[in-house]
Amino acid sequence: MDIIGTSLSRDGYLLTEVGAPATAGETGTLSFTIRDADGTPVTAFAQSHGRALHLIVVRTDGTGYRHLHPELDAASGVWSTTVTWDAAGSYRLFADATPLGADGVTLTRTIDVEGDLRPAKHRGERRHVTVDGIEVHLDGTLRTGDGGVLTATVSEHGHPVQRLEPYLGAYGHLVALREGDLAYLHVHALGETPAAGDLSGPEVAFHASAPTAGRYFLFLDFQVDGRVRTASFVVEASGAAPTATADHHEHHAVHTH
Structure with missing residues (x-):
């Protein structure tokens, strides 16, 4: 079984560092770029399930899930969307996209949000x-x-x-x-x-x-x-x-x- 979502690069594609609000409760722009093996920003993507990119965001304790669809600036290759963090902690971002003419990739980064950290505790299944x-x-x-x-x-x-x-x-x-x-x-x-x-x-x-x-x-x-x-x-x-x-x-x- 293949395991995914544990690396910032795949098949020559790289998810750049993510810009985002630094503190819980702060509203700002979350932005990033996908670069190819030559370091060039990718500006053309095929759609998958109606979107060119799906961005999954979740805190590392399994809370704070979001499924976002950032907008692409085709001139610069920068993806961006507005976010407000509800809580402090480390968040994992999964960018799921298909560069035009290539296979789909899922690239990941982790970002830290400052504030009063209150980790969740999971006790058994929740169905x-x-x-x-x-x-x-x-x-x-x-x-x-x-x-x-x-x-x-x-x-x-x-x-x-x-x-x-x-x-x-x-x-x-x-x-x-x-x-x-x-x-x-x-x-x-x-x-x-x-x-x-x-x-x-x-x-x-x-x-x-x-x-x-x-x-x-x-x-x-x-x-x-x-x-x-x-x-x-x-x-x-x-x-x-x-x-x-x-x-x-x-x-x-x-x-x-």
Whole structure:
């Protein structure tokens, strides 16, 4: 199993140092550049899931998750977006992009935010969460090897939600980060690509394979009533199943750094 999200370079591409607000509560610009093997800023990218670049930001203790889409200055190659840090700590940034004519890469950097640091403590699995009154329950087993299927069920006031909307070409996007080194796995929903205006629910299924057994932070982005929400889970991954039974017709991306 390839392990990704642990290096600032890949296939000759490098994520430069990141400029960002230095203190919790401060609003400012987060910016960076992707350079090629010659040190030249990359200014042309292919779109993936409706965007030229996906930026995942999370504190190293698994809190403060954000899925951002910075804007590219095509003249300079600088990506930028406005951020305000909610809390102090070390944050890992994952820039997921496909330079035009090349394979997709996931590049990472860590930045430190000053302030009163209050690390989170995770005690066991967390598979049921409520986000803005919408409940999400995660079933299934995260395994190594051929992996397994994880199913998120969405409900509201005790009733199944059947108005999940397409978001970036799917009914849900799942990011998994291994506790400790934050090795990165980006998984997309199983099933056909929805068309604009389609609705689904209450379930969204994913095929996922963990690089190793252990604890993982999982973040599910989904859209209901025009608003994107994030459900955050903590899941323990087990070893590979005795027999390989996983369905391999899923659409997902795994890369190494």
